[in-house]
Amino acid sequence: MDIYPIHEAFVYKWTNTVTNKIYIGKHKGTANDGYISSGKVFLTAYNSNPDMFERTIIWQGTEQECLQKEWEFIQAAVSSVGWQGLYNLTHWMSSKQWKRTCLHCGKWCDPNNEDWANHFEKHHFQNCSNHPLSLKEKRIDKENMDREKTIKVISNSKKRKIELDLCTTTYQRNLVIKYYKLLKSNTITKEIRRELNHIRKLLDKKLYENQ
Secondary structure, eight states, X not given: OOSSOOOSEEEEEXXXXXXXXXXXXXXXXXXXXXXXXXXXXXXXXXXXOGGGEEEEEEXXXXXXXXXXXXXXXXXXXXXXXXXXXXXXXXXXXXXXXXXXXXXXXXXXEOOSSHHHHHHHHHHTGGXXXXXXXXXXXXXXHHHHHHHXXXXXXXXHHHHHHHHHHHOOSHHXXXXXHHHHHHXXXXXXXXHHHHHHHHHHHHHHHHXXXXX
């Protein structure tokens, strides 16, 4: 016996019973026709362990009604648990407009066609500044930062030696030493930056004006 009344379409919610992460979608058909979802990210998680998910029918009606309700339920879920609590990446608005949403920062586009949405995904979603780095990416990122820091230290050391050799007075030497000591500060504040610029101008004038 069909436990659901016959309607044109329905809105459903899949819940990960382990993490409580959810996916909300709309389907034109009956609730017992075997349909799972069209969300790629959700399907990947679902196919890895179907027993970990439970489905709830949260609305039934015409396709147009369900399109609007899908949007409303997604918005409510975002307000409640945030985008990190949803598997949703895309959905259709009631205006039949493709909507592509960034999983990491919640930014979305409202293009008139899917090509525009794919362009958004390629140039924003994959390069979003809020994109969480994997352990491997974090390690590579740290290695690159350490390498850049080492190169910068070596470069500054060479410049310091060259400028010390150019000094003809104790005053000039003290300026050079102070300048490169400030450069090693862990945090360059506005005050330190201002002082660095001031010392740099003095050094350029005193060390290089006769070069």
